[in-house]
Amino acid sequence: MTVLRAAIGAEWIKLWTIRTVWWSLVAALVLMAAGAGQYALYAENGDLDPGLFRDGLVPAGSIAVLALSFAQLAFVALAMLAMTGEYSTGTSRATLTWIPSRFRLLLAKSAVVAAVIFVGGTVAGVVGGVVAFPVLGDLGDAGGIVPTALKIGAYLALLGVVAVGLGAALRGPVLTLVVLLMLVVVVPPLLQVPDIAVLTAIADGLPGVAGNHFLLGDTDPYAPGLGLVIVAAWAVAAFAVGYRELNRRDA
Amino acid sequence: MLITLEQLTKRFGATLAVDRLDLEVRPGRVTGFLGPNGAGKSTTLRMILGLDRPTSGRALLDGRPYSAYEWPLRKVGALLEAKAAHPGRTGRDHLRAMARSNGIAPGRVDEVLEMAGLGGAARKRSGTYSLGMGQRLGIAGALLGDPPVLILDEPVNGLDPDGVRWIRGLTRDLAAEGRTVLVSSHLLSEMQVTADHLIVIGHGRLLADAPLDRILAGHASLEDAYYTLTDGSALR
Ligand SMILES: Nc1ncnc2c1ncn2[C@@H]1O[C@H](COP(=O)(O)OP(=O)(O)OP(=O)(O)O)[C@@H](O)[C@H]1O
Ligand SMILES: [Mg+2]
Numbered sequence: 001m002t003v004l005r006a007a008i009g010a011e012w013i014k015l016w017t018i019r020t021v022w023w024s025l026v027a028a029l030v031l032m033a034a035g036a037g038q039y040a041l042y043a044e045n046g047d048l049d050p051g052l053f054r055d056g057l058v059p060a061g062s063i064a065v066l067a068l069s070f071a072q073l074a075f076v077a078l079a080m081l082a083m084t085g086e087y088s089t090g091t092s093r094a095t096l097t098w099i100p101s102r103f104r105l106l107l108a109k110s111a112v113v114a115a116v117i118f119v120g121g122t123v124a125g126v127v128g129g130v131v132a133f134p135v136l137g138d139l140g141d142a143g144g145i146v147p148t149a150l151k152i153g154a155y156l157a158l159l160g161v162v163a164v165g166l167g168a169a170l171r172g173p174v175l176t177l178v179v180l181l182m183l184v185v186v187v188p189p190l191l192q193v194p195d196i197a198v199l200t201a202i203a204d205g206l207p208g209v210a211g212n213h214f215l216l217g218d219t220d221p222y223a224p225g226l227g228l229v230i231v232a233a234w235a236v237a238a239f240a241v242g243y244r245e246l247n248r249r250d251a
Numbered sequence: 252m253l254i255t256l257e258q259l260t261k262r263f264g265a266t267l268a269v270d271r272l273d274l275e276v277r278p279g280r281v282t283g284f285l286g287p288n289g290a291g292k293s294t295t296l297r298m299i300l301g302l303d304r305p306t307s308g309r310a311l312l313d314g315r316p317y318s319a320y321e322w323p324l325r326k327v328g329a330l331l332e333a334k335a336a337h338p339g340r341t342g343r344d345h346l347r348a349m350a351r352s353n354g355i356a357p358g359r360v361d362e363v364l365e366m367a368g369l370g371g372a373a374r375k376r377s378g379t380y381s382l383g384m385g386q387r388l389g390i391a392g393a394l395l396g397d398p399p400v401l402i403l404d405e406p407v408n409g410l411d412p413d414g415v416r417w418i419r420g421l422t423r424d425l426a427a428e429g430r431t432v433l434v435s436s437h438l439l440s441e442m443q444v445t446a447d448h449l450i451v452i453g454h455g456r457l458l459a460d461a462p463l464d465r466i467l468a469g470h471a472s473l474e475d476a477y478y479t480l481t482d483g484s485a486l487r
Contacts, residue, residue: 003321006352006353006354007352010348013344013347013348013351017340017344018337018339018340019339020339089334089339090334091336094336097300097301097329098323098324098352098353100301100317100320100323101318250302251297251302
């Protein structure tokens, strides 16, 4: 246990002593604020999916969830750089001499990234809701901002673990980011647009779509809680693949 | 502590980088690790540190693999070929994280920075360091855990004359304190005045494992002896 705590402490210091973390967090907040403002304006203009209304009002938190489609990329970048940066800067060997257990290293990195992103994501969720609410005017409902923000934090933390695990498996930052973007941004609409049941069902199993179900409280095609379970399953799977590759390949 | 290689072998595709090395590196003396470019020295050292997985055979530290140690930096201090620090992180922050990872007192960081003569540069991002400064940071890291074993891959690479002299004194002192010191180098004149014992490999195979004076016997210099030993082993 003390060895794991030491590994987490070291990864914590490492995360906060390079600039990437600051840039990503600032970018995430800016993207969230801008996105939330924009979506709130759409809502105000009556251009919003009617499915988002609850009792005739638009929860400000739901606007934050929509804006997350941009902001989450900054969090994903932060998470995957924490891992792939080890390979692009050649520090992976040093890191593994400090912490030879690949499992402990990956666990420590995932824990630190998840904790930071949980807090950052929750703050971003609050920011999104707070920006959206005044813009929504009479349509707005500020009630669920904080619970939704906490859910955003939880979803992003799990997505961060997916990014760390994939980074460990793929090593290259560009390749890892491309795969993550495909998984979260590019592939879901490609599967959903044709409106073919099988393809839509596959899309529902992808982490971004599942996260959205969870965050918007959709009950179709599965309960919102199951959405979070699906994202968690992706996190566990990515962790397992990352661990296997770290163990199998030379550092 | 004793470093033991048992039939240690590493193959990269068609290249047999390390070929059934069987040897012991003993404490209390400086062991020089010599061989032409591509002989397999760095690969051997990486396998000792659990970074490269041996194709067959084992590398052990007092009978256990590197990864079996709970706080490895307190057992083995290593300087590897590649730059170890993230260029965006300061040298001091690099060592702080390193100390934290192995439960080493934070105060030790400034001690080793002082020993390595990095001075004010410690608070600059390591990406701005010169080759020699990066090397000094790496050596500071190797000393951080006050380990009984030191493994240094070409430590004088890029160091100024002061630095070379520092390493010479440091390795001798560490060995005199009873530590196990394994140093790879191409600077034979430096090895001749630093090492007590030499291991020479070529094409991954052991060519010599003997005390310095025995290897020197009948030769004008270590350079002379080295060419006799490695004749035909050089990279072509
Ligand atoms: N990761 C790798 N993938 C493929 N081949 C490798 C790898 N690392 C080393 N090699 C090969 O293994 C052989 C031994 O290399 P190594 O770096 O261990 O030699 P060395 O003795 O340290 O050489 P130098 O004196 O130049 O540092 C070389 O033929 C090298 O090309
Ligand atoms: Mg080498």
